[in-house]
Amino acid sequence: MSSIPHDHAAGHGVDHEHAHHPGGIMRWITTTNHKDIGTLYLWFSFIMFLVGGVMALAIRAELFQPGLQLVEPEFFNQLNTVHGLVMIFGAIMPAAVGFANWQVPLMIGAPDMAFARMNNWSFWLLPFAAVLLLSSFIVPGGAASAGWTLYPPLSVQTGMGMDLTIFAVHIMGASSIMGSINIITTILNMRAPGMTMMKMPLFVWTWLITAYLLIAVMPVLAGAVTMLLTDRHFGTSFFNAAGGGDPVLFQHIFWFFGHPEVYIMILPSFGIVSTIIPAFARKPLFGYASMVYATGSIAILSFLVWAHHMFTVGMPAAGQVFFMYVTMLIAVPTAVKVFNWVATMWKGSMTFETPMLFAIGFIFMFTVGGFTGLVLSLVPVDIVLHDTYYVVAHFHYVLVAGSLFAFFGGIYYWLPKWSGRMYDETLGKWHFWTSFVFFNITFFPMHFLGLAGMPRRVPDYATQFTDWNEVASIGAFGFGLSQLIFLYAVLKAIRSGPPAPARPWEGSDTLDIRDPAAGELKRIYLKRNERLMMEHATRRERPVPAQRGANMRTALILLSIAVVLFGGVIAAGYSGGSTAGIGVLGFAIIGFLLVAILRNVRR
């Protein structure tokens, strides 16, 4: 890792300031530089992506044929569970934070993140959480095996692997909350003079909203798994009907976290795609304001739709109808985004380098996932598709072809700026096309399997499902191998790529791309930003004391909100999980988000 040549950023060699900093591995352990930490996050997430990917391949290998060939059903369930947890908490979320670390300070003209040392800590918690999670495979009883959703009573039955998973989730949650506090504080308090909220690049907006979502829901998840822990070991009955609890309460709380979590994983990708498309269309992003409002609406609606993950638990018709309507409503802001991207491309002057290919692939396949989401939102149809492979196809279309493709695009787009070196365009295109083709070979047939009634999370299946499973397994191995091209392309670029020009993309303008005429702001901003980039941001420029005070205030407010939510969830669970309790909590969170967003827009 230490070989990544940061020093080449913007063509500058090793400078004198560097001499004061530890070298080698200590550089990475002690670093407080947002760029170094961004790099750490991205490498960590890539390693976890490979780990989770190997688990996925083991799953697909077992499912290549009906019958049990390679793994025992218990181990299959563990692979399935940990694959989900690793990909969500280990790969997608940290990768998004890595992008935020690199880009947010640069895009708003801040010298670094607001809390540089806490930034280091938020990252370095993650490897320990990952070790905890993965070591659960070697403890008695094996890893958690109840699915990544950890539904009780099944998750109460299993061995200590579940406890390790719960602690890993706690640690990753703490890391996310610290990361979010940092990002929100940086964005609110440390923008360059003249950069008003509605002038921020869209990537910054999407991350601001994502960070608010994280602060609102990670404490909720922490509360849910804490209750699981006390049910397992300390004699409580939050989720045990025999003790006056309710197993379904866990699902309500879990998905109250889980649905916003879906948007936590996709909103930063929206931001990245909204950066890439205008650059390669050589045309400003269409409908900036409506993009901001659409993102905000998605965030608010995400708190009102959780029960669509639970249409089969047997809720009253009124409940089903309510959650169906609100879920369908999310299609509106999402459609607006897709229309805006297409309108940005319309009458542009497009070229199709790798980042653009991934962005177009994203729009195309994310829309497929969006449509299957709409199909699943309809209660009657969901009843026959719930917990089938159709759902597996749906969420891999939005998370792999959605989030992950946008991240690949983002890496290719910013790598020249980050490393000072150009990647190999041919390799990038190979990576895109193989990923695109194999992704569809893997996941498209899963729609058919789900429609035909094949349940998910089974290690074995009836013979009529054989053909499509074979196709999917072949595609999965192709997709897995395609990612080695990516690894090679990145390593080749940062080791021996040709030096990147100061402006690698003709159409790119990381500054105020919406309004080329905003001369003065652009000049000030450019000056400050370029200077920071040239300096390799070794944080000579510390926040002044007044700034520190303001940052501390913001952080404390956010932290206390997180603590109150954590307590609130457990209190709601303790009160027998009354619907009223959860409702009050829900409205409190929505109120908090509304106030947060309105306050920001006013600035």
Place this chain on the structure above:
Amino acid sequence: MKRRGAMARGAMKSAHPLPKKMAGTAALVVALVPALAQAAKEYNLQAPVTPIATQIFDLHVYIMWICVVIFVGVFSVMFYSIFAHRKSKGHQAAQFHENTLVEVVWTVIPFLILVFMAVPATRTILAMKDTAVPDLTVKITGSQWKWSYDYLDHGFGYYSNLKTPVAQIEEGEPKGEHYLLEVDEPMVVPAGKKIRLLITSSDVIHAWFLPAAGVQQDAIPGFVRDDWMKFDKTGTFRGQCAKICGKEHGYMPIVVEVKSADDYAKWLAEHKKAALAAADDPNKTWDVKELIARGEKVYAANCASCHQPTGKGVAGAFPALDGSKVVTGPKDDQIKTVLNGVVRNGQPTAMVAWKSTLSDIDIAAVVTYTRNSWSNHTGEVIQPAEVKADRS
């Protein structure tokens, strides 16, 4: 096929190739979709066999068509743009970046389309939820890892276990026609009658899923949920547990045999007779073998999920019965514990009262079993009369 080919070729030759080519592609897509839909049922939902499933099937087809039309529309625009507005063709970038009218229109239109989707969906939801006035009620209980069916109107019930031999699953023997979707005793119901399902679980959450009937309902321990189905025709329909429920989750099939009214009546009569024959004589004195054999079954069905088949319990959660002071102590104490459950600080615990769930004979059997299993060797035999005496 021929006609389509001719259209596409014709488009190539025309003076303004692009729009006609688009039309050709659109025609191709439109022609392909129904062909695919007909190609095999593997591409679509299972053929519906109940009125609800038929509604779901039609709703799904309707929604898919709307989605396909929007999809083709949006991406025709995008791919046209990718084709025409590229730098290599010398296209100059326009600089527009907003248009309030367009933005309002494309916010309102999706909303209106959603209304057209929501109306039929809501109608079906209301129909699905109407479990009133059933002709027959069957209670379905999920347990790790099998289903059981209780015919509440007729006072009998049975377990339905996977019938596929292990050799087919693990040893690569040729798979049978209904591999993993076959059971020893299927659920049997009459065609044309409204069957109300009461669905629950005895351990973890399962889901009773019969795709062709349009029914999926989670089985939740401690709660009873209801659902209903009414078959248009006779036949055998198959499904599986849909909610992950532990290691044998993939081996918990559901088979429903729908019989004509006459055949169903015959089946019912046979099962009732068998149930009567198996009923217990209250005055009988049981010997130890009979009690232990019966106790083992009662234990497996009701106790083993917490206290474990080994009697070792789960450390910290469920006490061991093997070597337990209660189980090896005075027998009346144990009988009362089973009857009334354990109450701590005025709160019921996971050890619930079994007096209303288990009969005197069942309790006598399970107490005898636990007192004479594993390392417990009290040698005591408990008769149903003793249990009866302790109920008070």
